Amino acid sequence: MKQLLLVFLGGGIGSMLRFVISRIFNNYFQYFFLGTFLVNIIGCLLIGIVLGLSFKGNYLTQNQILVLATGFCGGFTTFSAFAFEKHSLLSSGELLYFLLYTLSSIVFGIVAIALGLWSVKLL
Template sequence: MKQLLLVFLGGGVGSMLRYLISKIFNDYFQYFFLGTFLVNIVGCLLMGVILGLSLKGDYLTQNQTLVLATGFCGGFTTFSAFAFEKHVLLGSGELSHFLLYTLSSIVIGILAIALGLWLARMV
């Protein structure tokens, strides 16, 4: 039960922060959804750091990893919003924006995970 509560609390904080960032940035950049992009990239970076530190040993407990990785990062990142926004771009005929947003999100997200894991190894 304690683990469910940790995921719930971390997820709630991550979801609120995702909403605020998306609300601020998505309203200013048409056809790119910068808020969602930033949340997903930062979330990938954080996930890499958190899991890297967790794998390293004594840096994070299992409960800390659970609240931060599963809870916070799970609530913070927005793949479902990402998929919906792809649908919107395709539906509006914005193929070039669709391709740019999709490819940059995937490639930079993967690179951010790698950077996070590398940063965790430096500690």
């Protein structure tokens, strides 16, 4: 039960922060959902750091990993919004923006995870 509450707490905080960031940044560009892009890339960086710390040694407890990786990052990032935004771009015939947004999200996400894992190795 404690583990469920930890995931719930982290997920709630992550979801609220995602909502705020999306509300602020999704209005900047017509065909690029900057808020969703930012939370997904930042979430990838954070999970890379959290998991890197857990791989490196005893820097984080299992409960801290649950709160931060499963809870916060799980609530903060959003694949469903990402998929819906891709669908809306395709539906409106914006193939170039669809490709740009999809590829940049995937590439920058992978790079952010690698950067997070790499940054922990420097400690």
